[in-house]
Amino acid sequence: GMSLSAGSSPLHSPKITPHTSPAPRRRSHTPNPANYMVPTSASASVANAVSQPPSSGQVIQKETVGGTTYFYTDTTPAPLTGMVFPNYHIYHPAAPHVAYMQPKANAPSFFMADELRQELINRHLITMAQIDQADIPAVPAEVDSYHSLFPLEPLPPPNRIQKTSNFGYITSCYKAVNSKDDLPYCLRRIHGFRLVNTKCMVLVDMWKKIQHSNIVTLREVFTTKAFGEHSLVFAYDFHAGGETMMSRHFNDPSADAYFTKRKWGQHDGPLPRQHAGLLPESLIWAYIVQLSSALRTIHTAGLACRVMDPTKILVTGKTRLRVNCVGIFDVLTFDNSQNNPLALMAQFQQADLISLGKVVLALACNSLSGIQRENLQKAMELVTINYSSDLKNLILYLLTDQNRLRSVNDIMPMIGARFYTQLDAAQMRNDVIEEDLAK
Structure with missing residues (x-):
């Protein structure tokens, strides 16, 4: 027999709606105002689908599925009188506020569409990169809940004894996939470190709560013997394609030429910055806004950055900064004799401000030589002139x-209205990206 369901929807019929009811398909179907066709599944056996003439502005649909006939009201709004839709696909043109967007003077440039696309492809390739395990046997197949390790830096020689400037320990860095969520993370391994006291995990838990657009988030810290020795591993969010500020701005020996060879006190007026090999001031302020924002969040949480250094600041894209490696010093230098693990934070926070000043001065000189004590006077003269x-x-x-x-x-008063310049640039950047997504 045939069961009839009267009403606005077969969902209102108790106990008789089969699993092949068109209701789920109607709910998931995106209506096309130009062509009201309800059946969308080829697997359903649709015997009949008709629409009755509208009464009082409503369209009653009749549909037979698997021997059951349904009547329901089509809730799709009727098309406006005179509205015509093309029967072919077409891309809409760029919005005027993007099409006629003028570059701001001295503002950091945006990616053009092709450049953005290439950047995203590069990030995707880096995220998917893998190694041949046979070629690099020193890299284990699994570390804790992580697999598919891929070195992000050249691995240190196996017999290396001297410690690096990276936290006073030999370190290595890998991209790895967490088997719990199948997402890529960055693992920073501290070689030969044995964690003797877990009191420091109080600080780790505080760091894990911090999420900020200019800080690489710390996800977890664990010990492992997977590398053949005691190691401490810090797991961070992975930002593909990031490079350190050291690599971006201070890795070119010729960039020091202007600072080191200039005859101090014998200048005939200031040289244009671009001729002096210096960075645009707008770029430096963009960096200041981001780094000070990161410090503000860290200090408000009762912590100290302790890694405000060009080797620990990541640059992605053109001007986006993220403070990397947070929390490592808190664990490596943890004093078990301290009753209060936060006792020294105020002192460390003051040191953060000095470190920020050194980073800004180095950027203004476009040279790390400028932050050496014997060169500070020369460096400040350079800043004053340019x-x-x-x-x-x-x-x-x-x-x-x-x-x-x-x-x-x-x-903040020294940054002043430049903060609004950065906000304006970020929102214009968002407009450009949204327009690219619409293509």
Whole structure:
């Protein structure tokens, strides 16, 4: 026999709706105002699908599925009078606010569409990269819950004894996939480190709660013997294609030429920055806004960065910064005799401000030589000649010892309206990306 279901939907019929009911298909189907066709599944046996003439503006649909006939009201709004849709696919043109977007003077440039696409492809390739396990047997197949390890830095020689500037220990870095969620992460391994006390995990838990657009998030810390010795591993979010600020700005020996060879005190007026091999001031301020924002979040959480250094700051894309390797010093230098693990944080936070000042000064000189103590006077002269007094005052404030505790908030007046410049640039960048997504 045939069961009839009267009403607005077969879902209102108790106990008689079969699993082949068209209701789920109607709910998931995106209606096309130009062509109301309800059946969308080829697997369903549809014997009859008709639409009754509209009464009081509603369309009653009749549909027979598997011997059962359903009547329901099509809730798709009727097309507006005079509205015509093309029967072919077409891309809409760019929105005017993007098509006529003018580059801002001295502003960091955006990716063009092709450049953005290439950047995304490169990130995808890096994310999917794997090694031949037979070629690099020193890399284990699995470490804790991570697999598919891929070295992100040249591996240190196996017999290496001297310790590096990376936290005073030999370190190595890998991309790996977590088997729990199948997502890629960055593993920073501290070679030969035996964790003797887990009190420091209080600080690790505090770091894990911090999520910020300019900080690489710490996900977990664990010990392992998978590498053949005691190792401590820090797992962070993986940002494919990132390079350190050291690599981006301070890895070219010729970049030091202007700073080291210039005859100090014998200049005839300031040279244009581009001729002096210096960075645009707008780029330096973009970096200052991001790094100070990261410090503000870290300090507000009661922690200290302790890695405000060009070797620990990641650059992705054109100008995006993320502070990397957070929390490592807190674990490696943890003092078990301290009753309060946060006792020294105020001191470390003051050191963060000095470190930020050194990073900004190095960027302004486009040379790490500028932050050496014997060169500070020369470096500040360079800043005075080529950059604004606001930038000079900010560097002096950060590098000068004060008789009181300072806060990263103290530099906000020096940043001033440049903060709004960065906000404007970020929103314009968002417009460009949305327009690219629509293509």
